[in-house]
Amino acid sequence: MTSAVAAHSAVQARTIRLLMVVEVVSGLGVAMGISVGALLTRAMAGTALSGVAQSAAVVGGGVLAVPAATLMSRYGRRPGLALCYLTGAVGGVAVLASAALDSIPLLFVGFFLFGAGSTAKLQSRYAATDLAEPQRRGRQLSLVVWSTTFGAVIGPNLAAPLGGSLSRFGIPELAGPFAFASASFLLSALLLTLFLRPDPLLLAQTAAGVRTPADQTTATAGAALPAGAPVSGGAAAGGVAAAAGQGAADRVAGGGPAERHTLGSAARAVLASPAARLGMTAMALGHLVMVAVMAMTPVHIGETHSAPDTLRIVGFVLSVHVAGMYGLSPVVGWLTDRVGRVPVILGGVALLIAACALAATAGHDTALLTVALLTLGLGWSGTMVAGSTLFTESLPAAVKPRAQGLSDLVTGLSGASAGVLSGIVVELAGYPVLALLAALTTIPLIALALRPATLAAVKVAD
Structure with a gap:
C-alpha cells in the first residue's frame, strides 16, 4: 500500500469511527422523541392531530436539509451537521416548554426544529461515502446507519424513567424525554465540531476539481494527505489523474x-x-410507508392500555422496530455492493408490503405488532441504504451536496404527508386501513425499478 493510499484510508477510517460514535449519541435523542411524540400530541391536541407531531418533525428536517446542504457544499460537512444538531436541541427545549405552558402552537414549532436532529443523522450517511472506495460505498454507508442501533434501541426504553424524573419540576411525563434528547444533540454537535477534521467532503471536492470558498481551509486541513492521495468522492481510487478526470466529467455534466x-x-x-431518480424514489416512498405505520402504532397500542403500560409497551415495540431499521444495515450494505442496488431496493419493498399486511391483521396482539414493526424497519433499511448508495454515486461531485439536501427534503415531505394523513385515516377508518393504504403506495416504486430504461442506466453506472 502506497503512502498516498494509506493516508486516504486513514482519513476515511477516522471519519467513519467518529460518525459512528455521533450516531450512537444522537440516536438516543431521536428515538426518545419518536417514541413519545405522537402520545404527547394526542394528550395535548387529540388523536386526529397526533400524527402532525411526526409530520412537523419530518417537514422541519426536510426543509432544514436544504440550507444545511448549501452550507456543506461551500464549507464542508462539519458546520452543516453541527448546525442541524444545534437546531434540533433548540427544538427539544421548545417541545418541553410547550408541554409546561400547554401551548399547542409552540409544540409544533418545537417538533419542526427537533426534526433537524434527524436531518443531521441522515446527512451523516452521505458523509460516510465522500471518501469511500466505490466497491465499498454501500458497506461504509451502512456502518454509519447501523451504529444508530445502540442509541435508538435504548432510547425508547429510557423514555418512561427519564420522563418521570422531571415530574417534580412540573414537567409532564411525556415531555421529559425531550430534555435529554436536546442534551444528546448538543453533545453530537460538539463532537463533530472538534473532531471531524479534515473535512471529508472538502477533500473529495478538491480531488474532483471542485473549488469552494473553503478551499484554503481544505488545503490546510488536508495537509495530512500526501499530494496525489486518491479520494473517491466521485473519483476512482487511482490517484490525481482519476480525480482530475472526474472533475472534468463533472464540469461537462453541469459541474464546475x-x-x-x-x-x-x-x-x-x-x-x-x-x-x-430511482434512488430518490426508493428513499422517499420507503420512508413514507415507514412513517405512516410507525407513527400511528403507539396510538393504536394506547387504545387498549393505560398510560404507564402504553409507554412500556411502545418503548419495547419501537426498540424492536429501530433494531430492524438499523441493526442489520451492514448486511444490507454488503448485499447492496454484492447483489446490486435494484435487487436490494425491491427486497426492501417486499418487506414493507409484508409488514403492512402483518400490521393490518394483528389487531391488538402486541407480539404480532412487534413482528410487523421489525419487518417494517428491515424494509426501510433496504430502500434507504440501497437507495442512498445508488443516488449518491449517480451524480456529479459538484452538484452532489445540494442534491443530497434535495433528496432529504423530498424524503422528509413524503414522510410528513404520511404523518399528517395517518392520524386522519386512523380517526376515520382505523389502523388496518392505514396499513393497507401504506402498502399500496409502493406500486410506483416497483414500476420505476423494473422499467427497462432504469435498469439499463443502473447497469451502466455499475
Whole structure:
C-alpha cells in the first residue's frame, strides 16, 4: 500500500469511527422523541392531530436539509451537521416548554426544529461515502446507519424513567424525554465540531476539481494527505489523474465551482439521471410507508392500555422496530455492493408490503405488532441504504451536496404527508386501513425499478 493510499484510508477510517460514535449519541435523542411524540400530541391536541407531531418533525428536517446542504457544499460537512444538531436541541427545549405552558402552537414549532436532529443523522450517511472506495460505498454507508442501533434501541426504553424524573419540576411525563434528547444533540454537535477534521467532503471536492470558498481551509486541513492521495468522492481510487478526470466529467455534466450550483441545478441533475431518480424514489416512498405505520402504532397500542403500560409497551415495540431499521444495515450494505442496488431496493419493498399486511391483521396482539414493526424497519433499511448508495454515486461531485439536501427534503415531505394523513385515516377508518393504504403506495416504486430504461442506466453506472 502506497503512502498516498494509506493516508486516504486513514482519513476515511477516522471519519467513519467518529460518525459512528455521533450516531450512537444522537440516536438516543431521536428515538426518545419518536417514541413519545405522537402520545404527547394526542394528550395535548387529540388523536386526529397526533400524527402532525411526526409530520412537523419530518417537514422541519426536510426543509432544514436544504440550507444545511448549501452550507456543506461551500464549507464542508462539519458546520452543516453541527448546525442541524444545534437546531434540533433548540427544538427539544421548545417541545418541553410547550408541554409546561400547554401551548399547542409552540409544540409544533418545537417538533419542526427537533426534526433537524434527524436531518443531521441522515446527512451523516452521505458523509460516510465522500471518501469511500466505490466497491465499498454501500458497506461504509451502512456502518454509519447501523451504529444508530445502540442509541435508538435504548432510547425508547429510557423514555418512561427519564420522563418521570422531571415530574417534580412540573414537567409532564411525556415531555421529559425531550430534555435529554436536546442534551444528546448538543453533545453530537460538539463532537463533530472538534473532531471531524479534515473535512471529508472538502477533500473529495478538491480531488474532483471542485473549488469552494473553503478551499484554503481544505488545503490546510488536508495537509495530512500526501499530494496525489486518491479520494473517491466521485473519483476512482487511482490517484490525481482519476480525480482530475472526474472533475472534468463533472464540469461537462453541469459541474464546475460548487458555489454556482443551486437547488434548481441539483433538481435538473437528478431528473437527468434515471439511476438517481430511482434512488430518490426508493428513499422517499420507503420512508413514507415507514412513517405512516410507525407513527400511528403507539396510538393504536394506547387504545387498549393505560398510560404507564402504553409507554412500556411502545418503548419495547419501537426498540424492536429501530433494531430492524438499523441493526442489520451492514448486511444490507454488503448485499447492496454484492447483489446490486435494484435487487436490494425491491427486497426492501417486499418487506414493507409484508409488514403492512402483518400490521393490518394483528389487531391488538402486541407480539404480532412487534413482528410487523421489525419487518417494517428491515424494509426501510433496504430502500434507504440501497437507495442512498445508488443516488449518491449517480451524480456529479459538484452538484452532489445540494442534491443530497434535495433528496432529504423530498424524503422528509413524503414522510410528513404520511404523518399528517395517518392520524386522519386512523380517526376515520382505523389502523388496518392505514396499513393497507401504506402498502399500496409502493406500486410506483416497483414500476420505476423494473422499467427497462432504469435498469439499463443502473447497469451502466455499475
